[in-house]
Amino acid sequence: MYGVWTVGQVRAAEDEALARTPAGALMRRAAFGVAVAAAEVLRERTGGVRGRRVVLLVGSGNNGGDALWAGHFLRRRGVAVTAVLLAPDRAHVEGLAALRRSGGRVGIADRADLVIDGIVGLSARGPLRAEAADWVSRLAAPVLAVDLPSGVDPDTGDAPGAAVDAAVTVTFGARKPVHVLSARSGDVRVVDLGLDLPDPNLRVLEAADVGRAWRLPGPADDKYTQGVTGVAAGSATYPGAAVLTTGAAVRATSGMVRYAGWAADEVRSRWPEVVATGSVADAGRVQAWVAGPGLGTGQVSRDVLGAVLGAGVPTCVDADGITLLARYPELWDRRDPDQVVVLTPHDREFARLAEPLGISLGVDRVAAARALASRLGVLVLLKGNATVIAEPDGRTLVSPAASSWLATAGSGDVLTGLVGAALAAGGDPLLAVGCASWVHVRAGVLAAGGAPTSASVVVDAIPGAVREAVVAAGR
Ligand SMILES: NC(=O)C1=CN([C@@H]2O[C@H](COP(=O)(O)OP(=O)(O)OC[C@H]3O[C@@H](n4cnc5c(N)ncnc54)[C@H](O)[C@@H]3O)[C@@H](O)[C@H]2O)[C@@H](O)CC1
Numbered sequence: 001m002y003g004v005w006t007v008g009q010v011r012a013a014e015d016e017a018l019a020r021t022p023a024g025a026l027m028r029r030a031a032f033g034v035a036v037a038a039a040e041v042l043r044e045r046t047g048g049v050r051g052r053r054v055v056l057l058v059g060s061g062n063n064g065g066d067a068l069w070a071g072h073f074l075r076r077r078g079v080a081v082t083a084v085l086l087a088p089d090r091a092h093v094e095g096l097a098a099l100r101r102s103g104g105r106v107g108i109a110d111r112a113d114l115v116i117d118g119i120v121g122l123s124a125r126g127p128l129r130a131e132a133a134d135w136v137s138r139l140a141a142p143v144l145a146v147d148l149p150s151g152v153d154p155d156t157g158d159a160p161g162a163a164v165d166a167a168v169t170v171t172f173g174a175r176k177p178v179h180v181l182s183a184r185s186g187d188v189r190v191v192d193l194g195l196d197l198p199d200p201n202l203r204v205l206e207a208a209d210v211g212r213a214w215r216l217p218g219p220a221d222d223k224y225t226q227g228v229t230g231v232a233a234g235s236a237t238y239p240g241a242a243v244l245t246t247g248a249a250v251r252a253t254s255g256m257v258r259y260a261g262w263a264a265d266e267v268r269s270r271w272p273e274v275v276a277t278g279s280v281a282d283a284g285r286v287q288a289w290v291a292g293p294g295l296g297t298g299q300v301s302r303d304v305l306g307a308v309l310g311a312g313v314p315t316c317v318d319a320d321g322i323t324l325l326a327r328y329p330e331l332w333d334r335r336d337p338d339q340v341v342v343l344t345p346h347d348r349e350f351a352r353l354a355e356p357l358g359i360s361l362g363v364d365r366v367a368a369a370r371a372l373a374s375r376l377g378v379l380v381l382l383k384g385n386a387t388v389i390a391e392p393d394g395r396t397l398v399s400p401a402a403s404s405w406l407a408t409a410g411s412g413d414v415l416t417g418l419v420g421a422a423l424a425a426g427g428d429p430l431l432a433v434g435c436a437s438w439v440h441v442r443a444g445v446l447a448a449g450g451a452p453t454s455a456s457v458v459v460d461a462i463p464g465a466v467r468e469a470v471v472a473a474g475r
């Protein structure tokens with residue numbers, strides 16, 4: 001698990017560190033880290049460092065100062081460095097002098113093996129100004145971003161205009177929200193500045209965390225004791241949603257999975273290990289329900305959702321289930337106040353539910369997810385390229401995107417089944433949902449393997465993803 005801190009938190013810690021270090025020391029340490037990473041990228045991509053060409057895009061603040069100092073360190077390793085000053089009269093004075101001393105050029109660059117983006121860092125506000133935006137839109141070489149990709153908001157990951165798409169970002173002291181919320185950050189490396197940081201604002205699970213938390217069967221277990229997942233999904237029109245949601249739960253644990261709904265025949269024929277019935281009332285005892293994918297929004301679907309919410313176990317509500325909750329708020333009355341409810345909306349479903357409550361999904365997805373979680377007293381998993389998982393008390397996990405292959409039909413149904421299985425296994429619900437999301441992301445990568453995939457293949461990749469996590473945890 002690693003933490004993510006807001007710009008405000010990092011700034012406060014930096015101020016304290018600046019006060020106890022000699023002037024310029026932190027910047028040189030940061031810039032040295034940039035130069036080390038740049039040399040690595042050059043070696044990986046071109047087979048060497050000496051004689052390679054690096055262009056620095058230098059803005060008017062300390063981010064530009066970092067880039068100039070990094071250029072100075074790269075010059076010492078025989079790299080040809082050219083600095084493009086976007087605001088020549090406001091460029092960082094000591095950085096520019098250091099670059100010039102070591103033989104770096106200032107001017108207009110043509111060809112580059114690597115571009116170092118020092119346009120703007122933590123003080124970035126709004127879309128890039130015209131000249132910077134123009135440079136960014138013409139970039140052809142791979143980019144190493146200093147602190148963060150310019151054009152992306154540090155605290156929300158939003159890119160309101162032209163923005164750098166970095167291969168690598170070298171950040172300082174701590175990861176900020178942009179690094180986990182925006183895929184434009186690329187591969188993120190952190191240079192330690194010895195900052196004294198408070199509790200993080202967000203957390204990100206890693207393979208070993210998931211492997212430690214994932215429920216594995218022990219010698220005393222049987223099919224009932226590992227947590228039974230109940231699935232109320234699918235309809236005559238959408239039997240596939242039932243098959244995918246149930247399949248994800250089947251693949252995620254060796255505990256039992258029960259299905260209740262219209263697609264019992266389809267589910268049974270694809271997953272013979274599932275105990276399938278027509279209604280929630282007949283389904284038997286489960287430790288968690290998931291409801292919603294392909295369920296429909298008619299009266300019977302409404303009754304199904306009510307029955308699931310009243311079943312006295314943790315519940316995950318997705319898709320049509322969310323639409324029903326938005327349309328018939330009285331369904332909340334069926335809820336057992338002692339049991340967690342997890343909502344897994346995409347943006348439109350989020351808006352359906354949140355807008356009547358005066359909560360809008362703006363560019364700050366973390367704030368929006370937290371607001372809805374707190375207002376409804378539920379755990380919200382907001383789907384997106386990066387997934388945000390917020391608890392009513394504000395604790396928040398982020399699953400950064402590892403690829404975009406999961407943007408495929410039925411992918412959300414797979415996630416719902418995974419969440420159900422993780423909830424049924426017990427433990428801290430936030431951790432359970434975070435683990436389910438991690439496995440989903442990882443299964444997506446394994447399923448795709450660099451080429452288009454589909455939700456059924458993601459289902460089949462779930463055991464491989466769980467295995468990676470378990471191995472990482474040394475179990
Ligand atoms: N404070 C510290 O302890 C350290 C700071 N460091 C660096 O300092 C950076 C922060 O430096 P600054 O606070 O000077 O600010 P920045 O370098 O982030 O940016 C400030 C400048 O960018 C311009 N700017 C703002 N928004 C813009 C936009 N949309 N388009 C174009 N230009 C825009 C502003 O006019 C301002 O002159 C960090 O990101 C990091 O790179 C590092 O050297 C490590 C130590």
Ligand SMILES: [K+]
Nearest residue numbers: 117120146148
């Ligand atoms: K930058």
